[in-house]
Amino acid sequence: xxxxxxxxxxxxxxxxxxxxxxxxxxxxxxxxxxxxxxxxxxxxxxxxxxxxxxxxxxxxxxxxxxxxxxxxxxxxxxxxxxxxxxxxxxxxxxxxxxxxxxxxxxxxxxxxxxxxxxxxxxxxxxxxxxxxxxxxxxxxxxxxxxxxxxxxxxxxxxxxxxxxxxxxxxxxxxxxxxxxxxxxxxxxxxxxxxxxxxxxxxxxxxxxxxxxxxxxxxxxxxxxxxxxxxxxxxxxxxxxxxxxxxxxxxxxxxxxxxxxxxxxxxxxxxxxxxxxxxxxxxxxxxxxxxxxxxxxxxxxxxxxxxxxxxxxxxxxxxxxxxxxxxxxxxxxxxxxxxxxxxxxxxxxxxxxxxxxxxxxxxxxxxxxxxxxxxxxxxxxxxxxxxxxxxxxxxxxxxxxxxxxxxxxxxxxxxxxxxxxxxxxxxxxxxxxxxxxxxxxxxxxxxxxxxxxxxxxxxxxxxxxxxxxxxxxxxxxxxxxxxxxxxxxxxxxxxxxxxxxxxxxxxxxxxxxxxxxxxxxxxxxxxxxxxxxxxxxxxxxxxxxxxxxxxxxxxxxxxxxxxxxxxxxxxxxxxxxxxxxxxxxxxxxxxxxxxxxxxxxxxx
Numbered sequence: 001x002x003x004x005x006x007x008x009x010x011x012x013x014x015x016x017x018x019x020x021x022x023x024x025x026x027x028x029x030x031x032x033x034x035x036x037x038x039x040x041x042x043x044x045x046x047x048x049x050x051x052x053x054x055x056x057x058x059x060x061x062x063x064x065x066x067x068x069x070x071x072x073x074x075x076x077x078x079x080x081x082x083x084x085x086x087x088x089x090x091x092x093x094x095x096x097x098x099x100x101x102x103x104x105x106x107x108x109x110x111x112x113x114x115x116x117x118x119x120x121x122x123x124x125x126x127x128x129x130x131x132x133x134x135x136x137x138x139x140x141x142x143x144x145x146x147x148x149x150x151x152x153x154x155x156x157x158x159x160x161x162x163x164x165x166x167x168x169x170x171x172x173x174x175x176x177x178x179x180x181x182x183x184x185x186x187x188x189x190x191x192x193x194x195x196x197x198x199x200x201x202x203x204x205x206x207x208x209x210x211x212x213x214x215x216x217x218x219x220x221x222x223x224x225x226x227x228x229x230x231x232x233x234x235x236x237x238x239x240x241x242x243x244x245x246x247x248x249x250x251x252x253x254x255x256x257x258x259x260x261x262x263x264x265x266x267x268x269x270x271x272x273x274x275x276x277x278x279x280x281x282x283x284x285x286x287x288x289x290x291x292x293x294x295x296x297x298x299x300x301x302x303x304x305x306x307x308x309x310x311x312x313x314x315x316x317x318x319x320x321x322x323x324x325x326x327x328x329x330x331x332x333x334x335x336x337x338x339x340x341x342x343x344x345x346x347x348x349x350x351x352x353x354x355x356x357x358x359x360x361x362x363x364x365x366x367x368x369x370x371x372x373x374x375x376x377x378x379x380x381x382x383x384x385x386x387x388x389x390x391x392x393x394x395x396x397x398x399x400x401x402x403x404x405x406x407x408x409x410x411x412x413x414x415x416x417x418x419x420x421x422x423x424x425x426x427x428x429x430x431x432x433x434x435x436x437x438x439x440x441x442x443x444x445x446x447x448x449x450x451x452x453x454x455x456x457x458x459x460x461x462x463x464x465x466x467x468x469x470x471x472x473x474x475x476x477x478x479x480x481x482x483x484x485x486x487x488x489x490x491x492x493x494x495x496x497x498x499x500x501x502x503x504x505x506x507x508x509x510x511x512x513x514x515x516x517x518x519x520x521x522x523x524x525x526x527x528x529x530x531x532x533x534x535x536x537x538x539x540x541x542x543x544x545x546x547x548x549x550x551x552x553x554x555x556x557x558x559x560x561x562x563x564x565x566x567x568x569x570x571x572x573x574x575x576x577x578x579x580x581x582x583x584x585x586x587x588x589x590x591x592x593x594x595x596x597x598x599x600x601x602x603x
Contacts, residue, residue: 016098020107020159027111031118038122039139050123057210060127062120062142063201067214069119070148070194073112074221077187078228079283080105085175085231086293092465092493093171093545110155110183113190117148120197129200129384131583143576144197148190150572154565155186165558170520171545174239175232178562188225189569192377194218195259196577199384203584207385216268219260220275226252227280227298234297236348236471237464239542241505242457243415246336246351246359251370251408253304253335254328258374261312261327262320263382269305269312276301294469297347303338304331320375321392321400328371332363348471354455358504366411372404383581388588398578405570418505420537424452426498426510430529433487440487443512445498450480457501461486461512466494474498488512490526497541508535509542520545 037044047061054064084102087094094100098107124132124141132140162179165172174180198215205211226248232238233245257269280298288295311327336359343351351359379397383389392400426445434440443461453459459474461484470489474482488496490513499509510533514525522544527533539546 017163019098023107023111024156027115031115031122035118035122046119047123050119058208059201059205059211061125062123062128062145063197064123065119066116066145066148066197067194069112070116070190071217071221073109073116074187074191074225075279076105076109076112078109078224078279079286080107080109081184081228082231082283082296083287083291083293085235086287086291086296088173089235089237089294089464089469091467092495093173106183107159110152110159110187113187114149114152114156117145117150117152117190117193120145121149127204129203129580129583130587131579142197142200143580144193144200147193147196147572147576151186151190151193151569153186154569155183155190158183158186168547168554169550169558170547171543173543173545175229176240178558181562182565184225184228185566185569188222188228189573191218191222191225192573192577194221195377195381196384196580199381199584200580202385203587212264215264216260216271217275219256219268219272220279222256222259223252223272223276223301224280226256227276230299231296233349234347235294235469236297237462237469237542238349239507239539241415241418241507242349242351242355242501243358243362243504244412245349246339246355247362247366247411247415249299249301249304249339250328250332250335250363250366253299253301254308254324254331254367254370255374255377257305257308257331258320258324258327258371259378259381261308262317262323262375262378265317266309266313269308273301273305299339300342304335307331307334319392320378321372321397324371324373324375324404325368326371328367328369328374329364330367331371332365332367333360335367336360336363349458349460352455352457355457362411362415365407369404369407369411372400373408376401376404377577380577380581383588384577384584386584386588386591388585388592394585401574415505418507418539420508420539421502421506422508422534422536424449424500424502424508424535425532426535427530427532428512428527430527431483431487438489438491440489440491442484442487443496443498444477444481444483445474445510446481448480452480452502453482453500455503457503459498459500461488461496461498463488463494463496463513466492495541495544499538499541500535507538509538509540510535511541514544517544 034044034046038047050061050064054061057064080102084100084106087100087102098104121141124145128140129142132142133146134140158179161182165177165179195215195218198211198218201211230245230248256272260272261269284296284298287293307330308327311330312323315323315326317323340351340356376397425448429444431442431444432439433442447453459482461472461474463470466489470486472484472486475485477483490496493515495514496512497509498512501507511525512527516522516524
C-alpha cells in the first residue's frame with residue numbers, strides 16, 4: 001500500500017535542508033581534520049587548549065574540555081526545547097526544522113553533545129582508564145567518549161527523521177512523538193556518559209572540589225533534562241493520562257538523588273536540587289518574559305531531596321540498594337503527596353483527589369525501581385573510580401538493577417496507553433462576552449450522560465495556537481451542567497475546545513471553534529448556541545494536522561523503531577558502564593595487591 005506524502009505542514013524546504021546538511025557536513029569535516037591531525041602527532045589548537053585546561057584542572061587532556069562543552073550544550077538544548085514547545089502551544093505548527101528560532105539552540109546543542117564525545121576520542125592518549133575501547137592498534141578511547149558520541153548521534157538523526165515523520169503522518173504537535181523523544185532521549189542519556197567520564201577521571205586523578213562540583217552539576221542537569229519529558233503537563237496541555245505526571249516526577253527524583261547521595265555524601269542532593277531550581281526557573285522566566293511565550297511550571301523536588309538525605313542519614317551509604325529502595329518508596333508516597341499539594345498551588349492542572357490512590361500505588365513501584373537503578377549506577381560509577389567493595393556481590397547488584405529497570409518500564413507501559421471511548425455528548429450554550437471581529441464567549445455544556453465528568457482527572461476549556469493560550473476549568477453549576485471559568489476566543493487562528501479526561505486513561509474532547517485550514521484540507525468549526533456536540537478522541541482535536549489515512553501499522557512501526565533505539569541506548573549505557581566498572585575493580589584489586597606486597601616486604 002502506498003501512502004502519499006503530506007502537504008507542506010511543518011516540513012522542510014530545500015533551503016532548510018541545505019542549511020542542515022551544510023552545517024552538519026562542516027562539523028564532521030572539522031572533526032575529521034582534528035582526528036587526523038591528532039592521530040598523526042600534529043599540533044592542533046584544540047590540543048593545546050586541552051593541554052592547558054588539563055594542567056589547570058589536574059585531569060588528562062582527553063577529559064579537559066568535555067565537561068564545559070557538554071554542560072553548555074545541554075543548557076542550549078533544554079532552553080531550545082522549552083522555548084519551542086511554548087511556541088507550538090501559543091502559535092501552532094512551524095514551517096520545518098528551522099521554522100522557529102527555538103530550533104537553533106536545540107540543533108547546535110545536539111552538535112555540541114556530539115563534539116563533546118568526539119573530542120576525547122581525538123585527544124585520547126595515556127593516561128587512560130583501566131578499561132577502554134580499541135579502535136585501531138595504538139588507539140584506544142575511554143568508554144564514556146564512545147557513549148556520548150553514540151547518544152549525540154541518535155539525537156541528531158532525529159532532525160531529518162522528524163521531517164520525514166511529518167511528511168508521512170502530518171504534523172504531530174506533541175512532545176511525545178517518536179522523533180521528538182529520539183532527540184530528547186539521546187541528549188538525556190548522554191548525561192549518564194558524562195557521569196561515567198567523571199568516574200574515569202577520578203580513577204586516574206582522584207577527586208577534588210572542582211570535579212565534585214562538576215558531578216553535582218551533571219546530576220542537576222539530569223533532573224532538568226528529565227523534567228523535559230513532563231513539559232506538556234507543566235504547560236497545561238498534556239496529551240497522555242495525567243497519572244504519568246507523578247510517575248515521571250518520582251522516577252527522575254528517585255534516580256538522580258539516589259545516584260548522587262549514594263556516591264557523594266551529605267548535602268549533595270540539596271546541591272543538585274539548587275542547580276535544578278536555579279536553571280529551571282531561569283529558563284521558565286526567560287521563555288515567559290523576554291520571549292513572551294507561555295509560562296512553564298515545574299515541580300519543586302524539595303521534599304524528594306529531603307527524603308533522600310534523611311534516609312541516607314538514618315541508614316548510611318554502605319548498602320546503596322537499601323538506600324535507593326527505601327528512599328524511592330518514600331518519594332513514591334510522601335513525595336507524591338507533597339507534589340499533589342504543589343499542583344493545587346501552582347501547576348496548571350490540579351491533580352484531583354481521585355487520582356491519589358493510583359498515584360501512590362504506581363509511585364511506590366516507580367520509586368523503588370528508580371531507587372534501585374540509581375543505586376546500580378552509583379555502585380558502577382564508584383567501581384569505575386576505583387572503589388573496592390565486597391558486598392553485595394556484583395551479580396547480585398546487576399540483578400537488583402535489572403529488577404529496578406523492569407519495575408519502571410512496566411509501570412510506564414501500563415500507564416502510557418490512552419483510549420477515547422465514545423458515548424459522551426453535550427448541549428452547548430454560549431454566553432457572549434465580546435462580539436464583532438474578535439468574539440469571545442463563556443461555554444456552558446449540559447452533558448449526556450449527566451455523570452460523564454464525575455471524578456474526571458481534568459475537565460477544562462482550552463484555547464491555544466491563536467497567538468497565546470488560555471485554560472479554564474469547567475465549573476459545575478447544576479447536575480450534569482458545567483460552565484467555563486473564563487471566556488474562550490472564537491476568531492482568527494485560535495482553536496477552542498472542551499477537554500474531558502475520564503477514568504485512568506480515557507481522553508475525549510469537543511470542538512468549540514477552529515478556523516479553516518486549507519493546507520490540511522480542514523473546514524472551519526463553529527459551535528452554535530443550543531447545538532448538540534459529540535465528544536471525540538482528544539487526539540483528533542489537539543492534533544488537527546495529523547493524517548487519518550495512514551495505516552495503523554505505520555504508526556506502530558514508528559514507535560517500535562523508537563523502542564528499539566531506546567533499548568539500544570539503555571543497553572549501551574549498561575554495557576559501557578559495566579565494562580568501565582569491571583576495569584576499575586581489576587585495577588583496584590591490582591593496586592591493593594601491590595600495596596599488601598610492599599607492606600610484607602617492609603615488614
